[in-house]
Structure formats: structure tokens, C-alpha cells
Amino acid sequence: MNGHAGDGHAGDKVKAIPTWYVDPSAENAMGDGHAPIWRHLIGLIPERDLSAKTVLDFGCNQGGFLRHLHALRPFRRALGLDIAERSIATANSLKGNLPIQYQTGADVSGWTETFDLAFSHEVVYLIPDIDAHARDIRQALKTDGIYYAVTGCHTDNPLWPKWRSLVAERTNTVVQDRSVSDYAKAFAAAGFTVSARKILYDGFIPYAPDGWTPDFMDALDYYSQTKIVFRLVKH
Template sequence: MTQAASSPLIDTWYVDPKAEDAMSDGHAPIWRHLIGLVSEIDLSAFSVLDFGCNQGGFLRMLHTMRPFRRALGVDIARKSIERANALKADMPIQYQVGDNVAGLTQEFDLAFSHEVIYLVPDIDRHASELWRALKPGGIYYAVTGCHSDNPLWPQWRGLVAKKTNTVVQDRSVSDYARSFSKAGFDVSARKLGFTGFVPFSEDGWMPNFADALRYYSETKIVFRMVKPR
């Protein structure tokens, strides 16, 4: 992969490396819920891309629940990719460092990203690259609650800058939809609508527990972008 127009490579997402494992544990119920929303059930012949895979937990969970033919996970965090490769066992998954998928053309049936697109420097370019990477009829599910329509965003923006090694971007839900539509996708979206129990945690991200409940049911968005055949 070339690194032109890519995010800078880092060692870990969080300044505190111990937070990486906690992030994966916290995301697991959300990943399980997301997989339940995906209408494509039989993935046995599918190739799958996970953009911003971190330690690779989503693809491992997806393969356990809905086995796929092969998958690629990419991430800018070197140590996260090392961990992902150490954990994949004999699953048909390749993990590699980077975030530029410009060289991939019509390789994937499905693509996913979870809380990554708000960090992409050039969202128009990202949308175009994902469009090219997907086969005709391919689908990109992109999930984020980090958008300027989130009432917690002014507080979160500062926390992301303080606690992580990433550069934050400010975009609305409509900004994302316009970029993916301009790239050629048929764009739709829904609220994540998480229906599981949300654990109580005073980690500084949520001002109070009611905000956490609203965030996972009302604020977090799942985009479904379809590349026309």
C-alpha cells in the first residue's frame, strides 16, 4: 500500500496502551448487535474488509458468527496489528498496517468500519477508495457516534485529542451521507438502536448514565452504503 493521503502510522490508538484491551472488550456487545443488523446472512463465499480493525476483534467475531471465505483488516496502529495477527489462529484473515486502500479494486463483497470514519482526514477520498474496493453490489457498513450532531461531541472532541494518538475531524451525519453519495453509493442509515444492557462506567466519556443510554440507542449511527451493480 502507498501511504499518500493516509493517516500517519502510530503504535497504539490510546496514549495509555492498556486502554486498547478495554476498548475491545467494551465494543464486543456493540459488534454483536451490529452483526445482527447485517441483512447478509450467508457469508461463506464473501470477502470482507474491516477498515480500522484495531486488534482485529470484529473480524474474529464475525467469522465465528457468520463464517466468510477471507478477510482483510487494516489499521494505522502497528502494535494493534501485531496483536491482531497473534490472535487470529487459523481464521482466513489477513491483518496489515495502513489505511490506504486505493490499490484494491473490486476485491470485497462487504466492508465495515466502527468508530473510524470521524478520524479519516479526507472523507471524500475514503468514500471513493471504498467504492473502488467493493465489487458491484458490495456493501459498506460504517458505524459512528462521533459526529457533530452528537450533543456530547464538544466534550468528546477534547477527550479524543487528549487520550488518543489520533487527529479528530468535525463532520455531521449529513456530511458523511453526502460524501458517500457523491462517490456513487446508494446511501441509507439507521440508529444503532442497541437493545442490550449498557454497563455503568465513570470513565469520563459520559457525563452521566442517562447520556450513555441515549448514546447507544439514539446517537450512534449505522450507515449502509451499497455500490450499484
């Protein structure tokens, strides 16, 4: 699977970073924490047989989501993109013989009408130009392709004012302020058929007073009520 950088796309305006977190050791913990949510998300999507499908993971970090997806619903091939250079190096070191290509960057303009499915998990709130991102992902999808964009980082989240400061303090990224409706409008304007649901994670949530949710009830509410899964269909 090969692609090239294009001109004037959202990805061109995003600079590479070494790792998402200022403290690189937090990168491994992020993947471990997301793993149960990834498995829950995979269980939610109605697409069961992916054996002939091509998949994009936008903002793949260390590649864990695609490894989980292939283990549960094997796909034909996949591309993982991320701007964190060390994370991509780790992803490539862990992929073994899986049919996955991991690449540093955020520009999908070289993959026109390539993917049957696309995913992003807690990435869209960091994208400077969400309108361009929506257009680029739609262009990268085949007709009837589907983009699942997952985020709980939106201004409808009651924890957002606090989280916004923590993201700025702890990561090498630039935070954007958008509501759930802002995302829906951007995706619809790009030509997607937009629907969404709460992720409604029903597993046990570990107590982890790490600053993000020191009040344990906040953590329970976040994973059951606040985190949103957009299902965006290209017709």
C-alpha cells in the same frame, strides 16, 4: 490476499501510530467494550450467508470485529487494516487459523473490486479526507458490494464538544468535525446509494463513569439514539 500502496489516496496521508490510545493499556479495554456492539451490528445486517464472501474491516484495531463476525457468520476470507502498529501485531497473534490477513496501513487502493462487504466502526470521524476515503472504499468493493460505516462521533451528538477534547487528549489521532449529513453527502458524491439507521442497541449498558459518559443517562441515549449505521451500496 495481497495489495499494494497507491498514489494520491486518502490512506497515503495517514501516518502509522503505535496505538490508538496514549495509554496502551486502554486498547484492550476498547475491544472488550465494543464486543457487544459488534455482535448487535452483526445481527442487524441482512447478509446472512457469508461463506463465499470477502470482507474488509477498515480500522480493525486488534482485530476483534472480524473474529466475532467469523464466529457468527463465517466468511471466505478477510482483510483488517489499521494504522496502529502494535494493535495489528496483537491482531495477528490472536487470529489463529482464521482466514484473515491483518495489515498496518489505511490505503485500500491495491484491492480494486475485491470485497463483497466492508465495515468500519468508530473510524470515519478520524479520517482527514472523507471524500477520498469514500471513493477508495467504493473502488475496493465489487459491484453490489456494501459498506457498513458506524459512528456516533458526529456533530449531531450532544456530547461531541466534550468528546472532541477527550479524543484529542487520550488518543494519538486527529479529530474531524462532521455531521451525519456531511457523511451522507460525501458517500453519495462518491457514487454510493446511501441509507442509514440508528444502531438502537437494546442490550444492557454497563455503568462506567470513565469521563466519556459520567452521566449514565447520556450512555443510554448514546447507544440507543445517537450511534448511526450507514449502509452504503455500490451499484
